Amino acid sequence: MPAAKVLASPPTLSPDQLELYLHRIQYGEHATPMGNGHPRLQQLQKSVEQDPLAALTEVQRRHVGSIPWGNTALHYSNHHSISIHPACVFEKLVVRRLDGYCMENTNLLYLVLCSLGYQSYPTGGRVSRAIVTGGPTDEGYISLSHMILIVTIAGQKYMADVGFGLNTPTSPLLLQEGATATLIAPSEMSLIKAPLPEFTDQTQKVWVYQARNDPQSPWRPQYSFSDVEFLFEDFIMMNFFTSQSRSILFTQKLACTRVILDDQCLESIGIYILAGREVKRILHGKTETIEALSTEEDRVNALVKYFGLRFREHELEGIQGLASQIKSR
Numbered sequence: 001m002p003a004a005k006v007l008a009s010p011p012t013l014s015p016d017q018l019e020l021y022l023h024r025i026q027y028g029e030h031a032t033p034m035g036n037g038h039p040r041l042q043q044l045q046k047s048v049e050q051d052p053l054a055a056l057t058e059v060q061r062r063h064v065g066s067i068p069w070g071n072t073a074l075h076y077s078n079h080h081s082i083s084i085h086p087a088c089v090f091e092k093l094v095v096r097r098l099d100g101y102c103m104e105n106t107n108l109l110y111l112v113l114c115s116l117g118y119q120s121y122p123t124g125g126r127v128s129r130a131i132v133t134g135g136p137t138d139e140g141y142i143s144l145s146h147m148i149l150i151v152t153i154a155g156q157k158y159m160a161d162v163g164f165g166l167n168t169p170t171s172p173l174l175l176q177e178g179a180t181a182t183l184i185a186p187s188e189m190s191l192i193k194a195p196l197p198e199f200t201d202q203t204q205k206v207w208v209y210q211a212r213n214d215p216q217s218p219w220r221p222q223y224s225f226s227d228v229e230f231l232f233e234d235f236i237m238m239n240f241f242t243s244q245s246r247s248i249l250f251t252q253k254l255a256c257t258r259v260i261l262d263d264q265c266l267e268s269i270g271i272y273i274l275a276g277r278e279v280k281r282i283l284h285g286k287t288e289t290i291e292a293l294s295t296e297e298d299r300v301n302a303l304v305k306y307f308g309l310r311f312r313e314h315e316l317e318g319i320q321g322l323a324s325q326i327k328s329r
Helices: 015-024 039-050 052-066 086-095 102-116 129-133 232-244 296-307 313-319
Strands: 119-128 141-153 156-160 180-182 188-194 206-212 220-225 255-261 268-275 278-283 286-292
Touching: 015 039, 015 086, 015 102, 039 052, 039 102, 052 102, 052 141, 052 156, 052 255, 052 268, 086 102, 102 119, 102 141, 102 156, 102 232, 119 129, 119 232, 129 141, 129 220, 141 220, 141 232, 255 296, 268 296, 286 296, 296 313
Parallel strands: none
Antiparallel strands: 119 141, 119 220, 141 156, 180 188, 188 206, 206 220, 255 268, 268 278, 278 286
16 A cells, blocks of 8 residues: 655745735735736845844734634535645635635744745643633643744754734744733733643743733733654544534634734734624724624624634534534524
8 A cells, every 4th residue: 555645855846836925915015016926025035134133023914914813614614624734724815815724824824934934843731721621720742732843043043933813922922931921011921931731840931922911910821831842644544523523612602803903003902702702902002892703603703703704605504503603593
């Protein structure tokens, strides 16, 4: 029996695909064509040469401001599944302009960075149990279920992530204990090294990504990770669990987020959150409910209005009978 085909490592995108991606994230809107039909890509390549960290920061922010984090494919589809094959990810997030969760969004960014010549590799993370359950006093972490990128620039390693939903990092974070940066002002993000509560050997330490609402609030762990490279096959296993297990919230509840950017300076100033029967907006640290969702039609319209997501009729029918369907009270 022939061996299964192994994906190219690292996988890359063509110039045409990169140009489409940059159009998707609204990069280089005023770029001037230079002869080969890839004006946005040419502008980005020049930026990478001049300042690779600044270029990565802009791409990361534009990505989270344009491509929503979400799990709609597990609800608005007939197959209720997610593929992380690079071709499927590109088709879904760039061509169809839909949302994706971590192993889609961050997978796409990985393809882009590899194509641009960045030294980058993916690793896996464990999400904090307090984030999953919503209980602030819950300790520990769930199983490996998250994707993070490690990017080396000028000899220094940075963490990059565009697929965590609320509190998704909005810029690369230096892989250095105590490194702190603005998340969505006034909230902040930071990295520390610590053993997991579940570890038998408490001398083993991993990176812990944490966030807080403002400088006066306590830090809350979001997820942990190591800087060990993961293989594509590892993410296939992780994706199978996160997209198919009935014990995980992804398969039970529909959720979607998109970061709000300041058009002038590209600062992250807020985020849209669709969950349950409402859409919330956090802007400059203030949270408000901007729309209540009483019917499936309300939610479908909200997904278009706030996230730019448009589904085909047969995809919308896929939610019928699921626990996530909005039913009249």
